[in-house]
Amino acid sequence: MKNARSVERLCHATGLLLVLSGLVHLVVFAVDGGPWYGPVSWRKPVTFGLSFGVTLIALAWVTSYLRVGERLRTVLLVVFAADCVVEVGGITLQAWRRVPSHLNMETPFDTTVSMTLAVGGGVLVALLTVFAVASFRHRPTGPAGMPLAVRSGFAFLLVALASGAAMIARGVVLTRTGHQEAAYHSTAPLKPLHGVSLHAVLVLPLLAWLLSRTTWSERTRWRLVATAASCYGATVAGAGVWAVLTY
Secondary structure, three states: OHHHHHHHHHHHHHHHHHHHHHHHHHHHHHHHOOOOOOOOOOHHHHHHHHHHHHHHHHHHHHHHHOOOOHHHHHHHHHHHHHHHHHHHHHHHHHHHOOOOOOOOOOOHHHHHHHHHHHHHHHHHHHHHHHHHHHHHHOOOOOOOOHHHHHHHHHHHHHHHHHHHHHHHHHHHHHHHOOOHHHHHHOOHHHHHHHHHHHOHHHHHHHHHHHHHOOOOOHHHHHHHHHHHHHHHHHHHHHHHHHHHHHO
């Protein structure tokens, strides 16, 4: 348990630093200006810093409900935290250099950064898939509705991972075939699906935890979590339909 608490503190501290980085770059954007959208903008260090930071903090908490060995969970969380730092660091570095962070093969250095981010994305997919499988292999612990919330959150997270992988794959193909500008814009249809499904692993368990603080019956709390998961699923499905129609 001591190791578990230590790795959770590490993830919380690292996550807060990433969130702070995102907020700092929001101030930089307010001062420096420039476009918010596009392959070169302050939006990327802002959104990735906030998203990775919140996700890291969420995973450190949510995985405490999974029935996995303490040592395995510790190793996976440490690697995940390190990977989050690498991803946000690379994106932030390229933003300050005023060049695209992803799918950028213009120079050997840019290629190295881009490939590092791609490999890091692959590591994230592998780690999060292990946690997702664990959530379905053994029923998560927690108050009424928490097992459903955790499993639903990881199911939607797998959708986020798949859409993220699709964005990278399509962008790499376009880049390799000489369509660099098209590669930068090819990810737009999948971004809503990716963003919405990514944070279900925080939203749904947080709802279950908040409901556990009420005096409502376990049956009522479970039904509310189930309703929220269904609504979240409808939102993800809507984003998926939009992605298919505009892809």
